[in-house]
Amino acid sequence: MEVLSTLEPIVRDVIAPSAAQIDQQAVYPRQSLDALASAGLLGLISAREVGGMGGGLREAVQVVERIAQDCPCTAMVLTMHYCGVALIEPFAGDDVRRAIAAGKHVTTLAVSEAGSRSHIWAPTGTADLTGDFVQLNALKSMITSAGEADSYVWMSRATQGEGNTLWLVDSRLSGLDIPNRFDGMGLRGNASSPIAAKDVRLSMQHMLGEDGQGEPVKGRYLMPYFPTLIATTSIGLMQGVMRRAVAHVATTRFAENGSSLADLPTIRAYLAKAQLKADQARLLRDDAVNAVLSQREDFRTRLLQCKAAAAEAALEVTDTAMRVCGGAAFRKELGIERLFRDSRAASVMAPTTDVIYDMLGKSLCESA
Numbered sequence: 336m337e338v339l340s341t342l343e344p345i346v347r348d349v350i351a352p353s354a355a356q357i358d359q360q361a362v363y364p365r366q367s368l369d370a371l372a373s374a375g376l377l378g379l380i381s382a383r384e385v386g387g388m389g390g391g392l393r394e395a396v397q398v399v400e401r402i403a404q405d406c407p408c409t410a411m412v413l414t415m416h417y418c419g420v421a422l423i424e425p426f427a428g429d430d431v432r433r434a435i436a437a438g439k440h441v442t443t444l445a446v447s448e449a450g451s452r453s454h455i456w457a458p459t460g461t462a463d464l465t466g467d468f469v470q471l472n473a474l475k476s477m478i479t480s481a482g483e484a485d486s487y488v489w490m491s492r493a494t495q496g497e498g499n500t501l502w503l504v505d506s507r508l509s510g511l512d513i514p515n516r517f518d519g520m521g522l523r524g525n526a527s528s529p530i531a532a533k534d535v536r537l538s539m540q541h542m543l544g545e546d547g548q549g550e551p552v553k554g555r556y557l558m559p560y561f562p563t564l565i566a567t568t569s570i571g572l573m574q575g576v577m578r579r580a581v582a583h584v585a586t587t588r589f590a591e592n593g594s595s596l597a598d599l600p601t602i603r604a605y606l607a608k609a610q611l612k613a614d615q616a617r618l619l620r621d622d623a624v625n626a627v628l629s630q631r632e633d634f635r636t637r638l639l640q641c642k643a644a645a646a647e648a649a650l651e652v653t654d655t656a657m658r659v660c661g662g663a664a665f666r667k668e669l670g671i672e673r674l675f676r677d678s679r680a681a682s683v684m685a686p687t688t689d690v691i692y693d694m695l696g697k698s699l700c701e702s703a
Contacts, residue, residue, distance in 0.1 A: 338379065338394050342401055345370045354406035357524035358673050361517070363483045364409040364524055371413065372438025380420055385429055387436035392559050392624055396567050403571025404578070407677040408524045410571060414564040415443040415479040419488040421560045422552065426543040427503050431486070443480040444561075445487035445504070445530060446685075448473060453685040455490075456550060458499055460532065462491040464539075469494055471504070471535040481528035482506070482513045489532075490549055498547030502537060510535035521676035554635075559627045562638045566620050566645035569681045573613040573645075573652045576674040580656040581606060583663060583671075602659050609655040616641070616648040636695065643691040646681035653678040 349370040357364050371377055380395055381387025388394075395417050403410035419442035420435055434440035450459035460473025471491060478487070489504040504511075510533045517528045544552040584596035584606070596602050623641040626634035653675040657664045664671040682688045 338376070338388075338390065338397055339401060341374050342376065342398055345374060345376075346401060346405055350402055350409055351405035354408070355667065355670070355673065357406065357408055358677075359523075359667070361523040363480070363526050364406065364412060365483070367406065367409045368412065368441060375438065377413075377416065377438040377441065378436035380417055380424070381432060381436035382424060385432040385436045387432075392563065392627060395560065395564060396620070396624060399564050399567045400571040400574070403568045404575035407568055407572045407575075407674065408522045410568045411522055411565075411680070412443075412480055412525050414560075414568055416441055416484075417564060418444050418557055418560050419484075419486070421556050422488050422501060422543055423486075423503060425556055426501075426552075428540075431503065434485075440485045441480060441483070442486045442488060442503075443478065443484040445475050445478045445489045447476050447478070449476045449529065450474070452476070453683075453687045453690050455685045456499070458490050458492055460489075460491045462494045462500060462502070462537075464494040467539050469502075469537050469539065471502070471510075471532045471537055473530075473532045475530040475532070477517075477527045478530050479525050479527050481517075481526050481530050483526045487530070488543065493547035493549075496547055499549030500546050501543040501549045501552055503541045503543055504535070504537060508535050508537070520679060521673075522680050558635065558638060562642035563620065563623055563627070565681055565684060566616070566623075566641045569645035569649040569678065570613070570617050570620055572674055572678055573609075573616070573649050576653050576656045576671055576678075577606070577610060577613060579669060579671050579674075580609075580660055580664075583660050583669060587663070596659070605655050605659050609652045612648040613652050616645040619644050636698065639686075639691045639695060642681070642686075643688045643695075646684075646688050649678040649681060 350367045353366060375388055376398060378387035379390045383389040399410050399414055431440060446455050448458050448460055451457045462469040462471055484506055486506055487504045489502040490499050493500045512531045513528050514531055517526055584602055588595045620641040623637035626637045656671050657675055660671055663669055
């Protein structure tokens with residue numbers, strides 16, 4: 336499936352030109368999403384039987400990586416949409432699936448909570464059973480597309496017994512509220528805000544999977560997309576910041592002798608090390624994708640590794656871009672400081688890099 340030829344004019348004509356304004360004004364990238372919808376890309380991983388493109392993880396990676404080079408904010412919004420779709424496709428009714436495939440419905444994940452923070456497997460929100468309905472009560476934190484998406488893929492405690500349960504929640508339901516709007520350092524247009532649910536009445540028909548089986552469902556359907564696409568946003572961002580940094584040092588000259596910043600060995604060494612970091616993260620991400628698609632035994636480890644590696648590499652690479660471009664990097668027009676700020680998000684997005692390190696280290700010790 337060739338998606339990049341469809342995507343490229345959208346990035347060139349819509350996404351890239353609007354990226355600075357989205358950041359400066361902290362506005363949701365609605366125009367970019369509309370353009371992606373018109374091209375069928377909101378339905379990229381929706382099944383053909385409901386009108387989607389029938390793509391999968393590899394195609395989603397290609398799309399998110401290219402968008403992130405110019406607008407990581409739009410890339411992250413799309414990442415969370417695809418993650419939501421990955422859980423909607425196996426369980427939801429055809430009406431919502433067809434709406435997503437047609438580009439008429441944006442979804443997102445509503446998993447993280449104020450009480451559990453980065454421990455996204457331990458929600459405190461409840462779903463109290465009353466006949467054929469449940470009442471949802473929770474305080475979700477940092478939900479991408481809060482108040483903008485048409486639906487939330489919501490996680491609560493199980494209605495009965497142990498475990499967690501996933502739900503498809505219409506964002507317009509009574510009892511849902513956004514206590515305060517996002518005003519952050521980076522990814523400023525992704526509407527990442529808290530969502531409070533107070534006695535939100537929901538039919539049991541909107542359960543995604545079985546009651547109490549949220550974690551196994553996430554492991555099977557969400558896990559391939561979630562860490563991989565967050566990592567991919569970091570990888571595309573690194574490509575974008577390196578492109579801008581290299582262009583700047585190659586064309587900026589000293590008046591005294593006409594030499595460029597690129598003639599300085601120190602600058603070249605910094606850029607080489609940064610490119611190496613970016614390439615290492617990309618290769619690890621590619622191996623994670625191959626591990627998922629071939630169902631290798633180590634695919635879960637690779638998925639966690641690629642998120643942590645890409646997030647940390649993005650911090651270093653954008654630091655380097657700021658350093659080698661000097662005072663010019665602080666100006667808005669170069670675009671480097673925006674990508675520097677956007678890069679700070681992935682390492683603290685649940686599961687955070689430190690939580691992943693602990694998971695991986697524990698696995699190593701237990702296998703000894």
